[in-house]
Amino acid sequence: MIKSKNLFQIFFILLVLIIVGTFIMNILINHKLYASPSLFQIAAHWSPFIYQGTINNYDLITNFNFDGNWNGYDNWENAGKNQYYTNFHAYVYYAIIESDSHYFITYMFFHPRDTGNPWGLGLYGWAHENDSEGCRVVIEKDGSNWGRIQNIETIAHESYYIYNNPSLINSSHPAVYVCERKHAVYGTNKAKSYDCWYLTGCKIFLVQRELVLDIGMLEEEQKSLQV
Ligand SMILES: [Ca+2]
Numbered sequence: 001m002i003k004s005k006n007l008f009q010i011f012f013i014l015l016v017l018i019i020v021g022t023f024i025m026n027i028l029i030n031h032k033l034y035a036s037p038s039l040f041q042i043a044a045h046w047s048p049f050i051y052q053g054t055i056n057n058y059d060l061i062t063n064f065n066f067d068g069n070w071n072g073y074d075n076w077e078n079a080g081k082n083q084y085y086t087n088f089h090a091y092v093y094y095a096i097i098e099s100d101s102h103y104f105i106t107y108m109f110f111h112p113r114d115t116g117n118p119w120g121l122g123l124y125g126w127a128h129e130n131d132s133e134g135c136r137v138v139i140e141k142d143g144s145n146w147g148r149i150q151n152i153e154t155i156a157h158e159s160y161y162i163y164n165n166p167s168l169i170n171s172s173h174p175a176v177y178v179c180e181r182k183h184a185v186y187g188t189n190k191a192k193s194y195d196c197w198y199l200t201g202c203k204i205f206l207v208q209r210e211l212v213l214d215i216g217m218l219e220e221e222q223k224s225l226q227v
């Protein structure tokens, strides 16, 4: 027969195990140590803060099918229609490549109109439909859940700029700067480019983590299209 003293000891040991187990599980869940993050979580974790120069709504980053179709030949015309021009939603497209040692995360910013430079002149001055520019974030696998940022690479027209060991916002978000009109992307607001001569004089807004949610919505949208 088990004595009441022994029963108390067993009960006490079980209680301690439950409390310690719950505490450990909470740590694992909160710090996502119970499983490696998914590729989507990796892309969301390192997603850039985007400083976008704007002079009008054609400088708002949006989705390719903003007009309800996947036809790229009507985007210039439709972007100018009031129902779309006043209702662009923020989207960022992403792609991620994983190697044994790195993640290569590409973020693409789409604008239906590149309105050209103010003079319509120069090698890249012309206006055109369907503007796609962006950046790539290179993450080195270092044994931690999220890895370590190695560099970011931006595209501006047909040139690439590499920024090693960039400073981060909220510890995991590199900043990129997107010019109005032409939408060239730089990793610094002081790039030696004619684009940034007029970037500094315009209104700049900051697109934050909401873009991550839109990436998720886009994934669901793509799945529904595949069905
Ligand atoms: Ca279209």
Ligand SMILES: [Ca+2]
Residues within 6 Å of the ligand: 114, 131, 132, 133, 157, 181, 182, 183, 184
């Ligand atoms: Ca452009």
